Amino acid sequence: MTPEPIWLTIARKEFADALRSRMMWGIVAIIAVMTSLSAGISLLVPGADGGPEMAIGGASQFAGILVPIMALIAAYLAIAGERESGSLKVILGLPPSRGELLFGKFLGRSGVVAIGLTLGFLVSGVATAALYSGLPVSAFAGTTALTVLLGVAFVGIAIGISAVTSTRSRAMTLAITAYLGLTLLWDLAPNAVHLLVTGEMPGQEVPGWFLLLQGFSPTGAYNALVQRQLLGAGTAVEARIGGPAPAYLDPAVFLGILVAWAIVPLAVGYLRFRRADLS
């Protein structure tokens, strides 16, 4: 029997730690409650003609705000915390390489976030089905999968941040900056660019590049993909830009962007961490 790879041993331990600290159950509870509530909100708005798709859309809006925070919290101390406490010296004095440690941490914490989100969404799926007496299963499953991917992307960002910082406080500063920059500030960027290019704020109809720019952040890509998932291919985009959708607005592009957000910060973090002096 060949022993399991070392990164798997590390991932397992990270996962077990997260279960012990109840971090995962926290994610499940928050996601379940918030997405169920937001799914139910459209029922309370008088005159709103919402089906379960609208409900899932509402839940995903909430998830787009919440998931990045939870994923960042779940992983921003993964390396920096151990570096500050000195346990990193113990682990790296054992056989694991820095790369294996980083990868194992990414995997373990991604697992926690992924399972937490999936369980949370299952609860809200049941709630939605009960409220609307029915659930479009594939759209719901697709949205859940995309939300997991969004969570994993932010775990990658958080691990990357953790790998390039040597103290908890710096890791926290960077994590907050990343959250504000990638979720809140990024929404303003396309508007600002639009204003610069055309001289006016974006109206009902926008140019194609505006949507691409919006979708360049992890949350933006996630929103674009969820909309496509719920409203059907092309229609949402064509309505916004008033014409046929260009190739660069294909869902595959946004999927690529979202995956890149998981991998690139992790890779940058690794390259810096690999050479870092840990003293």
Add this chain to the structure above:
Amino acid sequence: MDRGSRSRSDAEVSAADEPIAIQTTELTKRYGEDVLAVDDVDLTVYEGEIFGFLGPNGAGKSTTIDVIMDYVRPTAGSATVLGFDAQQETRAIHERVGILPDGYGLYDRLSGRKHLEYAISLKRASDDVDDLLDRVGLDKTAAERVVGGYSKGMMQRLALAIALVGDPELLILDEPSSGLDPNGVRLVREIARDHADQGKTVFFSSHILSQVEAVCDRVGILNRGQLVAVDSIDGLRDALGTGSTVTLTVDAVPDSLTLAAIDGVSDVAVDHRTIHVQVDEATAKVNVIDRARSDGAAVLDVTIEESSLEDLFSAYTGDAPRQVDAPEGER
């Protein structure tokens, strides 16, 4: 246990072509522009010896170990461990080395037992956790508790147990006695001796000489990043001339006392029926006794007082004035 058989001088060893456990070559580590933590250090530690790595706090001991363990990268020079390059073949080294690092931390929320299980799985070792606990004197009920509630001494014992996982060929202990009570300090020495008795190597850093003196075959003294001496404890005494004082109590001091003519004797003082002889070489001690008797004195008592290692240390590291001549009369 025979420490003498393991100790040797540098010249003897380099001729013998013994396997090398740790070797640094022109090792230099700079932090930024101003801090030169390790300055051109050439150090060789042989397999099977207990090597004491001495120096005041901040001398660069931990930085040297950090490079050996690949926690930090050298600015210049290189290090090999058990024949493997510290930067290129880190995995091979870490599979064979156990370390108690300086400034380490443990996981507050994990029990002692879980720590050891994790270390065993990461090292692909097959140690029995209870055995390890026994070896470091940590009791089993304590091992079930989370480390967050451990005392400094308990943490130190657990960290030592982690270092012992996988029965490493080389044990690196960076200030292992800090936070330990006298029993713990003795335990560290026993572990080091046990390890060396199995033919394995121990690299032991400390800023306290007495902890190293009792257990090490050879010591290296690091001061301000530079290696200022490498020798056996006896060799260091000889080299510095801060040898020992042999005090003979005799029935009557002979008129024709020729002790001053013996090689290695630097000073002779007579006080009634007591003769104080300052000796720079270890072998001269017996000669002093023999000569006193052949000069016609009946030797009633002999005491030998080694100059303290603190004196030696100070002489090398320049923390205190060099003390060569021991005070007379008051002994």
